[in-house]
Amino acid sequence: MKRTVDVNIPLGPVHPCFKEPARVKCETKGERVIAAEVELGYMKKGIERIMKGRPWQEVMFLAERVCGICSVIHNMVFIEAMEQISGIAVPPRAAYLRVIVNELDRMQSHLLANFSYCYTIEHETLAMYLLDCREQVMDALERLTGARVTCAYMIPGGVRCDIHAEDQVVLRESLDRIEKELHRYASMFGNGPMIALRSRGVGILTPVAAREAHVVGPTARASGIAEDRRIQHPTYKQLGFTPVVRYDCDNYARIMVRFDELFQSIRLIRACLDGLPKGIIRGGGICKAGEIRYSGEAPRGELTYSIKTDEVGRVVEIQIQTPSIMNIEACCHSMIIGADSIADVTATFVSADPCIACTER
Amino acid sequence: MSILQAIKNKVRSRSIHVSYVDVGSCNGCDIEVLACLAPRYDIEQYGIFVHNNPREADVLIVIGAYTHGWEEKLAPLWEKIPDPKAAIAIGNCPISGCCFDRRGSYVDPPVSKHIPIAAEVPGCPPRPTEILNAILSVRDLVFADWEVKRR
Amino acid sequence: MTASLYWYLREFARIEWVRKFFFARTAPLVTPAHFRGFPEPTGKACQHALFCMMVCPAVGAIDVVHEGDGWKPRIHKGHCIRCGLCVEACPNGVLMSGRVLETMQAQGTALLVSFRISIDRDLCTGCGNCVTACPVNKQIDAQLGAGGHSSNDEVIMRVDDGDVQVLHEEKCTGCKICETSCPTQAIQIARILEGIQQPVEGGGP
Numbered sequence: 001m002k003r004t005v006d007v008n009i010p011l012g013p014v015h016p017c018f019k020e021p022a023r024v025k026c027e028t029k030g031e032r033v034i035a036a037e038v039e040l041g042y043m044k045k046g047i048e049r050i051m052k053g054r055p056w057q058e059v060m061f062l063a064e065r066v067c068g069i070c071s072v073i074h075n076m077v078f079i080e081a082m083e084q085i086s087g088i089a090v091p092p093r094a095a096y097l098r099v100i101v102n103e104l105d106r107m108q109s110h111l112l113a114n115f116s117y118c119y120t121i122e123h124e125t126l127a128m129y130l131l132d133c134r135e136q137v138m139d140a141l142e143r144l145t146g147a148r149v150t151c152a153y154m155i156p157g158g159v160r161c162d163i164h165a166e167d168q169v170v171l172r173e174s175l176d177r178i179e180k181e182l183h184r185y186a187s188m189f190g191n192g193p194m195i196a197l198r199s200r201g202v203g204i205l206t207p208v209a210a211r212e213a214h215v216v217g218p219t220a221r222a223s224g225i226a227e228d229r230r231i232q233h234p235t236y237k238q239l240g241f242t243p244v245v246r247y248d249c250d251n252y253a254r255i256m257v258r259f260d261e262l263f264q265s266i267r268l269i270r271a272c273l274d275g276l277p278k279g280i281i282r283g284g285g286i287c288k289a290g291e292i293r294y295s296g297e298a299p300r301g302e303l304t305y306s307i308k309t310d311e312v313g314r315v316v317e318i319q320i321q322t323p324s325i326m327n328i329e330a331c332c333h334s335m336i337i338g339a340d341s342i343a344d345v346t347a348t349f350v351s352a353d354p355c356i357a358c359t360e361r
Numbered sequence: 362m363s364i365l366q367a368i369k370n371k372v373r374s375r376s377i378h379v380s381y382v383d384v385g386s387c388n389g390c391d392i393e394v395l396a397c398l399a400p401r402y403d404i405e406q407y408g409i410f411v412h413n414n415p416r417e418a419d420v421l422i423v424i425g426a427y428t429h430g431w432e433e434k435l436a437p438l439w440e441k442i443p444d445p446k447a448a449i450a451i452g453n454c455p456i457s458g459c460c461f462d463r464r465g466s467y468v469d470p471p472v473s474k475h476i477p478i479a480a481e482v483p484g485c486p487p488r489p490t491e492i493l494n495a496i497l498s499v500r501d502l503v504f505a506d507w508e509v510k511r512r
Numbered sequence: 513m514t515a516s517l518y519w520y521l522r523e524f525a526r527i528e529w530v531r532k533f534f535f536a537r538t539a540p541l542v543t544p545a546h547f548r549g550f551p552e553p554t555g556k557a558c559q560h561a562l563f564c565m566m567v568c569p570a571v572g573a574i575d576v577v578h579e580g581d582g583w584k585p586r587i588h589k590g591h592c593i594r595c596g597l598c599v600e601a602c603p604n605g606v607l608m609s610g611r612v613l614e615t616m617q618a619q620g621t622a623l624l625v626s627f628r629i630s631i632d633r634d635l636c637t638g639c640g641n642c643v644t645a646c647p648v649n650k651q652i653d654a655q656l657g658a659g660g661h662s663s664n665d666e667v668i669m670r671v672d673d674g675d676v677q678v679l680h681e682e683k684c685t686g687c688k689i690c691e692t693s694c695p696t697q698a699i700q701i702a703r704i705l706e707g708i709q710q711p712v713e714g715g716g717p
Contacts, residue, residue: 014413014438019391020383021430042430043385046467050460057705061569061595062460068389068486112392125524131399138396146548146610149389149486152595155707160600161615188523193516282621282709312628312702357388402541453570456590462571485570485593490541 006030009342013042018346019116020356024332026345033345036336038328043360051318056082056156056287059315063305064150066320067358069112071150072105073298079154081294081305086156086313088285092277094158095235100171100272101144101153103265107178108137109299110218110258110265113353117255118189120350121198126188133181140174143167158282168273179266186259199252203335203348206249213330216323217301218261219352222246222253229297239271251351258353287313298323300353322358366506373419373445373504375408377496380418380442384435385468386425389486390452394422396489407497415441419504420496426454426461426468427475439476444511447479447503448472449496452486459485479503548596548610551587558583558606563625564598566686566703574598601625601705620710627684628702629669631676635698638674642690642699643667648683 006029013021021042027035047066051059056079063078064071076098083090090098111134118127138148144163145151153160163171189195205215210223220227221244228243230236244260246253291308301323308317331352339345383391397404398411405411415421415438427435439448450472453459458470472478480503482495543549551574560576560583568574573591576583585598585607596612601623605613616622640660643649646668649656653664660671669678676699690699 013434014380014382014415018413019395020388042428042434043383043425044428044430044467045385045426045461046465047461049465050463052465055703055705057567057597057703058460058569061593065387065389065460068387069392071387071389112395128398128400131396132401135396135399135401142544143546146546146596146612147594148488148547149393150387150593150595152597155705157707158709160596160707161612161621162619164615191519193519280709281619282707284706284708286704286706312630313704314702355388357386357391453590453593458571459591459593460570481590483589483592488543488547490543494541 011342011346015346018349020354022328022354022356024336024345024349026336026342028342031341033336033339033342036332036345038332040328040356040360043356045361047361048318048320051315053314053316055312055314059318060155061150061152063320064152066322066361067298067355068149069109069355070105070298070300070358072102072153073296073303075152075154076102077294077296077298077303077305078307079156080296081292081307082156082287082309082313083285084294085290085292085307085309086285086288088157088287089283091158091280091283093162093279094281094283096272096276097144097159097163097281098154099235099239100163100269101141101151101159103268103272104137104141104144105151106299107262107265108134108141110262111137113218113299113350114189114255114258116350116353117251117347118195120347121195123192123195126185126192126195129181129185129188133178133185136174136178140171143170155282156287157285158280162281163276168276171269172273175266175269179263182259182262182266186256186263189255189259196252198344198347199250199255199351200248201250202344203251203254203339203351204249205330205335209334210249210330213333214326215301215330216326217298217353218254218257219327219330220301222257223249227302229295229302233296236268239268239275241268251348254351254353289313298358300324300327300355300358320361322355322361324353324355324359327352328354328359366508369508370501370505373507374501377409377420377500378418379409379411379420379422379496380413380415381411381422381424382415382435382438384423384425384431384455384472385428386452386454390424390454393486393489394424394451394492397492399489402489402493404493404496407493407500409496409500416443418442419446421446421448421476423448423450423455423472423476423478424452425472426458426470427472428468432469435472435475445504445507447499448476449499450478450481451492453483454485456481456483546611548594548612550589550592550594551585551596551599551607551609553585554605554608554613556604556606558585559604561603562685562687563601563603564607566625567597567601567623567705569593569595569597597623622708622710624706624708625686626704626706627681627686628704629678629681629684629690630700630702631678632698632700633675635696636676637696637698638671638676639695640671640676641693641695642676643670645689645693647687647689648685652683 023039304321455472643660
């Protein structure tokens with residue numbers, strides 16, 4: 001079929017809307033987008049190559065630096081994979097602390113994703129509200145782990161430090177405050193008519209297309225696919241976890257899924273603080289030889305580490321599968337196609353929360 | 362120094378347009394620069410406006426360890442920025458390559474090999490307060506007496 | 513249209529919001545005490561255990577230099593990633609960073625560093641370079657032969673029958689000099705880190 005293309009518009013790699021370098025090439029007819037292509041390759045650092053032949057204490061920090069936004073989950077999945085290989089048991093208190101830190105990290109990542117979306121559709125007030133809310137989450141994270149972004153909180157057999165008694169009080173207070181604010185912001189987003197004009201019915205990803213593209217994370221859950229690796233995680237099982245699902249399949253649903261997951265994370269952290277077992281936080285244990293494929297739920301979706309170690313616990317082979325690559329592909333194959341204007345392209349691209357650093361490593 | 366120059370110095374240090382470019386970082390410094398926009402730190406109250414257009418920028422914030430994808434892109438980007446201009450390296454990556462500067466990786470740090478860097482903020486990642494302090498401490502210096510120095 | 517106008521007015525024309533708009537102040541640019549910053553010396557004497565250098569995950573971030581009449585750890589800004597592992601690994605508490613040191617003393621946590629020597633028999637030529645290069649070996653047996661032969665049973669490793677035999681792995685200090693002196697990269701030292709906790713009496717939650 002002969003296609004008439006008016007203009008081929010490239011967006012990026014340096015673009016006001018993208019925080020990271022990626023190039024989206026849009027073939028347009030008038031304002032209508034008829035095809036899109038994402039060009040990557042600006043961030044390839046070869047992390048998996050330099051991970052090889054190193055012990056866990058070095059790989060752990062490299063794993064954190066696969067992605068700076070969701071660094072805790074990379075740390076957690078890598079360390080839990082090493083624990084599964086070596087048969088190291090985690091003390092129950094450490095397991096609960098891990099969930100607290102992981103959920104705080106998920107909260108800040110979702111807040112950042114929603115901020116980016118609001119910023120892209122030029123609703124700067126709500127964006128700044130969300131960014132201010134994120135600072136409170138970062139404060140809690142910093143209080144617990146000692147660092148804002150690259151926390152380095154989990155080690156094989158436990159966590160780095162225990163939660164202080166006074167920090168528990170501060171954490172509960174800030175959670176109450178964050179929840180109160182978030183209710184207001186979620187209703188602002190959910191009921192704002194201008195936001196609905198830019199978001200509802202834009203960037204439709206049907207469940208069939210979502211399954212074809214193997215979409216993961218909030219992008220999949222907004223298309224009615226109830227998939228979440230946290231269901232299989234033993235600590236989350238104890239806490240009682242059900243994934244959030246929405247069926248609208250558009251930009252609006254993707255952002256609202258993140259809002260819902262924020263409230264869910266607050267509930268999970270509260271449940272952890274209520275039922276925090278007493279005891280030690282480090283069980284010890286040395287990494288051994290073995291091979292495993294282990295997954296966890298990153299803020300953007302399913303994250304998989306395939307690791308092979310040698311007898312002294314050094315990583316011999318490692319493969320990381322990060323969630324963003326599927327979401328980006330789904331984005332340019334289904335979501336962007338048929339967008340009514342170029343402005344919707346950036347909004348749709350950002351609503352899938354692409355993380356280029358994860359994708360290229 | 363002429364009065365005109367004094368006015369120029371004053372104005373330039375109070376109105377800085379920033380463009381940032383990520384040349385292969387882990388995103389950690391990226392979101393810390395973004396956090397500077399937050400009402401908590403509020404970078405705009407100091408007259409610093411962050412947007413991503415190199416042609417309007419005065420200061421280029423460089424994040425990341427310089428991957429090969431940027432070889433033909435960073436230097437032209439730097440040339441597109443009108444004079445007077447300065448580049449600030451945020452985080453360990455542009456300074457030393459951080460954890461990534463090992464045998465077998467695809468990075469080529471430091472960034473100062475490729476474009477001139479005026480200031481460096483160490484840390485992995487630096488806190489937003491450190492980034493703000495760095496920008497505030499260099500803003501009076503980098504553009505001061507630019508016309509005089511050029512002569 | 514009217515509904516949206518009403519809605520925006522209700523949201524943004526509140527007294528609280530207007531007051532914030534005119535009188536809000538920026539938080540002072542300070543770093544909280546619990547932030548894990550660059551490691552700083554506590555003032556205790558460095559015993560030259562070098563565990564800080566061995567666990568450091570960054571490239572060239574820390575080294576221990578001879579200064580005055582003692583050793584002193586030196587942090588290189590621009591390389592240090594502020595992970596705090598050196599603080600935890602130091603057996604003498606020479607470094608501190610944020611709350612890391614006091615927290616680990618209060619909770620009784622520590623990082624144990626041990627070393628394993630692995631020799632690839634296919635690559636090893638039995639030249640004995642590693643044996644003679646090893647500083648611990650030199651201390652134990654001053655008579656160490658150039659070919660790596662030794663009559664002393666206390667050395668870490670020695671060449672027997674044209675092959676390097678490891679006798680006392682536990683004496684290794686993890687300096688990795690043998691690795692650099694090996695012409696075929698046959699010998700490798702693994703630094704093994706283990707996080708442990710001995711709960712303090714009456715301390716902790």
